[in-house]
Amino acid sequence: MRQLHIDLVSDIACPWCAIGYARLLEALHQLEGKVQVSLSWRAFELNPDPDLVPEPILPALARKYGRTEAEMQQSQQQLMEIAKGLGLNFSGMQQRNTSNTFNGHRLVKWAAGFNQQSAMKLALFDAYFGQAEDVNNKAVLLNAVQAAGLDPVQAQAVLDSDAFAAEVRAEEAQYQNAGIQSVPAFIINQQYLISGAREPEVLAQALEQIAAEITDA
Template structure:
């Protein structure tokens, strides 16, 4: 079974959704047969490499609300995240363009450590005040996740994996994905948003049952049916 997850590293709900999916997967009986692939989605493709100002100011301007209300939104989200094991520090988050972060996540996939790279970059943004578009920060974080420093620098110096990022984004458009996180199971079942672990587990079980129908290997024998038996 393959699960593809479209998300962005500056998306707090994506971090929450990751934890909820992990909780669902832990309870899934066939978890060892599930392949997870992280797909690229840029919430703000036109963002500068490093955004000035605070997230509170950015949200207040984006939604036309008072800074106090924006701060309340952030704190409410942080409380939600805490229930799923995160310690957010969004008041001091340092946003920016995420295309290079996505390219490094694809590099992680090439080396079999995509989830570790995704986790490290998510945590850097939502909890550690790291400038998510800065190449020096990205290099250090990617190395901490297990990637080779020289290769990371080479990727960031060019446009390697840019085609893969754009392909993910085209597929998201084809699926009609407009918000993240978005989970796609076996290219058939789509789940939008950071759904509870129980809901995600149900989707996994449904997809598995459909892909592995029960095979009856012997002819039908005598049995009881319709709530009655002749005795």
């Protein structure tokens, strides 16, 4: 069976990243028996300011994209419908605030040591998009740790220290320097880039083609 490794560059505060991962799982189901994939989550911050003051998401997005709040509300509603079709909980989508995600990324790095990166990331997606919680709040982060089946006591020690901070910063710089400006970005075998949350069929076709090219090389 052909083997691929995907580095998935994403942010916890990026709805398309959650959708992109769910679509990836559907694509991999289509490729069952043809392609085997391992995955690493890589850090990217949409709001990298550590002093970010949370504000309601709709006016923040309207200002960022130069659109009205009504337009952003409609756009967010469309995302909620897409997410629902993929089994994702986006019920808190329009009630959430902007949030810095640096500490969440540190916990995703920590979770890799337990082979639980995806579980940690999904718990954080659910906290932010499903529950509209502040994913820079320590109690929220620890609840997500528990939801991911990991030890909150160990996670507390991580949050109370600078553990994994240098790794997250280095990773973010690496992908920015490589030209990644938007997420999700799927980097396959450190050679191929698929940008955006493609439909499962499109993603499956691209991965199968890449696997064939790597095998034939």
